[in-house]
Amino acid sequence: MPRRSRVLRSATAAVGLSLAAVALTACGGSGGSDGELRVVASTNVWGSVAQAVAGDRVQVTSIISEPSADPHSYEASPSDAAKVTDASLVILNGGGYDQFAENILESTGSKPTVNAFDLFEERTGTHAAESEGEHADHAHGSVNEHIWYDMPTVDATASAIAEQLGTLDPDGAATYRSNAEAFRTQLRQVSETSAAIAAAHRDAPVAQTEPIAYYLLQAAELKDRTPTDFTSAVENGTDPSPAAIAATRQLITDRQVRILVYNIQTQDKVTRNIRETAERSGIPIVEITETLPEGLDFVQWQTRTAQSLADALDSAS
Incomplete structure (x- = not known):
């Protein structure tokens, strides 16, 4: 069985009908039925960014806040749809990452929205040139949707929220x-x-179980040596080929990489085995997540992750 299933447009058609029904009965306009300003974020990552901007004037609600939840495969409930429909402003990652939020928005019609991935594309001039079928299969090619690890995009998103x-x-x-x-x-x-990592460890070879921290590694000017076949399969919730697994294990056992970046939120037998191989080989592990750990805001979380990466590379020197 695959580790996780992505939210496909065809798979969410029935859910979309129920969400549309909720959308028709929920309150519209720029606020709730009481006129109160309401901000809803797809995940607590963007919810934390929005709260930093909103301050004490507005309380931000995040649909996904559980550390164990996977936004890729999350299926929205009618209550989730009602929150989005009744929101004054919706914040989402976009790029197919939180497709459930995009599906709700398609059902509700025009609404003030900040889409971080759209801002990333505008800022970088890159576009996910993909057909709807490719999008459904989560095949983004060279465009990585985990843009909360890209600080310029996070900054642009905060500014858009303020506006x-x-x-x-x-x-x-x-x-x-x-x-x-x-x-x-x-x-x-x-x-x-x-x-600072780039200055001290530029071009250091690393491996990762998923391409979640792509933009952090890029900013630190590190070289990801993990076979693309391996990370793509894990990201898409399928089993990597035996050849891809063997090549990844070889990188680690031969100590061709300095660290292993490991997503602790979505693990399976394959990724746990890679971690165990790294531990036996004395390769430091840098743990990452896709949503905020409990008790941390966005800046605290990202600062801790970047510092963990720096400390691991220092220890491997």
């Missing part, structure tokens, strides 16, 4: 802009750690 909130709540516009500026300053902690 949208300022439009919805003009009296708080200056506060939202100020909060976004303060958040930008905090993000520099992560960027400075990545730059």
Whole structure:
């Protein structure tokens, strides 16, 4: 059985009908039925970013907040749909990562939305050139949708949230802009750690079980040596080929990589075996997640992850 199943458009058709029914009965407009400003994020990653901008003026609700949840395969409930439909502003990752949120939005019609992946494409000039079928199979090619590890995109998303909130709540516009500026300053902690890694360990070879931390490794100027066949299969919830598994194990047993970046949220027999191989070979493990660990905000989480990467590389030197 595959480790996890992705949310396919065909697989969510029936769910989409029920969500559409909820959308028709839920409250619309720029706020809830009581006129209160409501902000809803697809995951607590973007919920934390939005809360940093909103400050004390608005409470942000995140649909996915459980550390064990997988946004790729999450299926929205009618209550989730109602939250999105009744929101004044919706924040999502986009790029097919949180497809459940995109499906709800398609059912609700026009609504103020901040799509982080769209901002990434605008900022970098790259586009996920893919057919709907490719999108359903999660085949993004060279475009990686885990953009919360890309600090310039996170910064752009925070600024877009401030702009949208300022439009919805003009009296708080200056506060939202100020909060976004303060958040930008905090993000520099992560960027400075990545730059320090690049200065000390540029082009160091690494391996990872999934391409989750792609943009962090890119900012740190590290070289991912993991066979693409391996990471693509794990990311798509299928079993890597025996050849891909053997090649990945060989990288580690021959100590051709300095560290292993390991997603602890979605594990299976194959990835656990790779981790065990790394531990036996004395290769440091850097644990990463796709949603915020309990008790941490976005900056704390990203700072800790970047520092863990730096510490692991230092110990492997």
